[in-house]
Amino acid sequence: MNESLLRSLTPGVLGVLVRRGADFAAAEDAVQDALLEAVRVWPDDPPRDAKGWLVTVAWRKFLDATRSEAARRRREDRFDEEPAPGPAPSADDTLQLYFLCAHPSLTPSSAVALTLRAVGGLSTRQIARAYLVPEATMAQRISRAKRTVSGVRFDHPGDVATVLRVLYLVFNEGYSGDVDLAAEAIRLTRQLAAAIDHPEVGGLLALMLIHHARRAARTAPDGSLVPLAEQDRARWDTEAIAEGIGVLQGALARDRLGEFQAQAAVAALHADAPSAEETDWVQIVEWYDELVGLTDSPVVRLNRAVAVGEADGPRAGLAALAAVDDSVPRHTAVAAYLHERDGDLEKAARLYAEAAHEAPNLPERDHLTRRAARLNARRPR
Structure with a gap:
């Protein structure tokens, strides 16, 4: 089968x-x-x-x-009249289903679940395992989502941006259970790209491909996180990177810049560098400036502060970080990194320890805890 x-x-x-x-x-x-x-x-x-x-x-x-x-x-x-059996009609309603499943009346989690079920063809059990929730819980979530959109008609254009956000949420779930959601998101985005001519669809597909290409190098054999700068680039999937960059170039050539294209451009600059030391941080800062203009997102500003710290030195990065709300997730971890780069090991170690307590998952917490311990071991007694 x-x-x-x-x-x-x-x-x-x-x-x-x-x-x-x-x-x-x-x-x-x-x-x-x-x-x-x-x-x-x-x-x-x-x-x-x-x-x-x-x-x-x-x-x-x-x-x-x-x-x-x-x-x-x-x-x-x-x-009453059942259509006679025969070849299926050639019309493709897939695009309308994407828009329906990403309807603004749905919560993000419901939109993701319904997309995986109706467009992705996954079973309720598979989706539940991927999200590590009981099958009954996922069945209820999908049923509520289906009831919500049942009365919605296909009589107006859908919101591409909402569809792309839902697909990006799927991608960021990564891998758990017996379904590789990152790979599934790439498959669905390819399908969407075939159904709609929109540069941001290409931007999202390129971003997914480039990020996914680094997957094998992101964790050590013991399961611990490996930061981008320390990854073995020989383990990156060069074919996926080349495909992603090609898709991105096609999207950028349309001269309709969007947030996913800009994010993909940052990812492409990382992927194109032979080593961490040869990364074009100046150009990455320029792309983050574009992203700030497009989204004014505090997360983008946080990432820009890291890039500024690499391009212009840690003190410039700390100055950029000062303009970012300290409640933004991973703010403390970025501050720790920049203080470490600036030579203030005592403050960096303390901030790494604080960031570990704020970490959203166990691998990240362990990574930050190890960084704090490493700096404490280097401090003079």
């Missing part, structure tokens, strides 16, 4: 049912039932037209479910 084929066909099949007038929640349930039927039947009797087979079976499942509910019997007249 080709699971990747089923997952790639899922959004198109769901889109056909919705376009025929099916309620989104009921249509999504019918598609999932059809996928289960495919897993059972296809190994012994593979169809000639996989999408057409799924559309036909899903439509029958939908009609059966509709006719079984008394509250929906008045709607049966609309669905």
Whole structure:
């Protein structure tokens, strides 16, 4: 059974049912039932037209479910005539599903879960394992999301920026359970890039590819974090980096700069440097200046302070950091790093220890704790 084929066909099949007038929640349930039927039947009797087979079976499942509910019997007249089996329509509704699943009425977590289910074709169990929550909890989250968007019509353009934010949230979840969400986000973003001509889609795809290319070097054999400057660049995926840079260049050539393109440009400069010492920090600061203009994000300003510290010296970085709200996540860790670079080991060690207490996860906490211990060991007694 080709699971990747089923997952790639899922959004198109769901889109056909919705376009025929099916309620989104009921249509999504019918598609999932059809996928289960495919897993059972296809190994012994593979169809000639996989999408057409799924559309036909899903439509029958939908009609059966509709006719079984008394509250929906008045709607049966609309669905009495089942379309004759045959080739599936060529129209691609995938893009509309992206917009629907990233509807502004949904919370970010619900939008991510619904995107993985309806567009990604993942099962509720797979999504639950990826997010390390009980399957029942994820089922409730997806059900609420489906009910929320059931009445939404495909009659106005969707918000590309919202779709991209949802995909970036998926990517940043990385890997847990039996689903590699970073790889899944890249697959979905490729799919989106094929359906829509927008430079920010290319920017996001490039950013994902370049970041993902460094994945193997981010952790040591014992599971500890390896900072970018200390990573073994021979372990980076050069093919993915080259692809990402190519995609980015195509997006930038459109001369419609957006935040994901600018972030990808920063990532590309890191990836293009033969060593940490040869990184073009001056150009990275220039790209962060572009990002500040685009987003005015405190996180961007925090990252810019690090870049300024590398380009113009740690005191310049500390001056830039002073303009950033100290409540921004990882502010203390950045301050510790810049004070270490400036030679104030006592203050840096204290700040690393404070940052460890604020760390959002165990690997980061252990990394910061080790840095504090290393500096304390170097201090004169």
